[in-house]
Amino acid sequence: MDPCTYKRYHLHGHDSRQFLDHYFSDKPQMAFGEDAVIFPIKSLIKAFSAGHIKGDILLDLSIGSLIHHLYSACECFKDIIVLKVKDRCILEMKRWVDKRTGAFHWGHAAKHHVDIEGKSHQLEDKEVKVRSSMQHVVKCDLEKENMTEPIVLPPTDCIISAWLLDAISKDQDDYIRYLRKFSRLLKPGGHFLLIGSLGMTYYTVGKDKFHVFRYDKDFTRKALEGEGFIMDECKVHKRTAVSDLTDYKAVIFIVAHKEK
Template sequence: MGGGNHLALSSTGAVKGDTLIDVGSAPSIYQLLSSCEAFEKIIATWFTQSELHQLQKWQNKEADAFDWSSILKHVCGLEGNKATPQEKEEKLRGKIEKVLHCDVSRSNPLAPIDAPKADCVTAVVCLEAACRNFETYGLALRHLSHLLKPNGHLLLAGDLGANYYEVGAEKVFSLPVSETFLREALPGNGYRIVELATFGKPDDADPNASDYEGFYFAHAQKKV
């Protein structure tokens, strides 16, 4: 859900630069497909090694890697079919410079790697699962700011009011963030809000997949 809004902003060129760090990428690539048009280098990250391995399998074109062809076709259509799905896939592969472990609870989330400061950090449906309470969510925002250049961009997307979402037969924890919380947490942890948009739950949403109330997109900049 949130990924579509991130794709829209990236494709307009409103946010661009040299380096993008995506927090919570693996094993997905959908949130990076438009970003590769706006950034020269991408650092993809995840907390667990198994998901990082799946992303690396795709990057290395291994035979049993996940097939993203339907998503690639959809994104290329959204962008006006300026490239074929195959061209888009190869362009993204070429832009991903590193695949790294990430832990947003640490002051340097990429430790022990000391990565160059990024022009943009993205986190799509990530912090709500990684943070167990609102205090640690705020700390995670502060830690992510350490990855950014002054005035660097932070793009967030996620669910509103969700306590869980289903992955197969399992219910996975989600922190039920609200628009009010986000409007306080971002300025309170080193950012200036550029845009914060919220959207209601679609009428055709699966009522059993999650108890979310809607979703949000946030664009903020690191304060100097």
């Protein structure tokens, strides 16, 4: 398929359930468990357990209807506000939050969390705590000056962004433009936690291929520093998955904080 014909996540959307099944489920044929589920969970547990990333509000700006990257966050923030560009993703997340029939099963992610933390007896409490924190799932328009118009969000203490910048950016300038918009939502001194994929050009959902902006570690670091962030941690996990659904080379995890 010609890359010029690839779809764009924020313009065309994708089947939210198929996306989760392909890349984040516990199905036997799902090849990305180590890269897309376990590595982010381990990295986030370590980052939050240090104790300096905390506050009242955490903002999530991530691709699809992901939940697993928020299990650690709920221990450090009173409220989690989730922004989504597509209605189908909002419906998918609310189905899980409200424990409706047919909601995606995230039990495997919760189990990874409590097992890694050495708190297996708190599995049920972990699910309850995440759901109670995620009471605001809001539609956003990435092209508007105020992405949540007419709602005006208060400055946030922390932002987590998982794979969204990869999917919405056409090129380097686009990536930096969106990063700048995200940064404006963050308090001075606030933390930015970024999860992305290096060397990636596409991902597949069903029969459709979607565009991904290809970049490397040095570009990401320079982009963050150029927007006034100080790097606290940068980890790269080389790909272990064997699959032609997507072509990433590694997963990157970054913790940075905004200069005061």
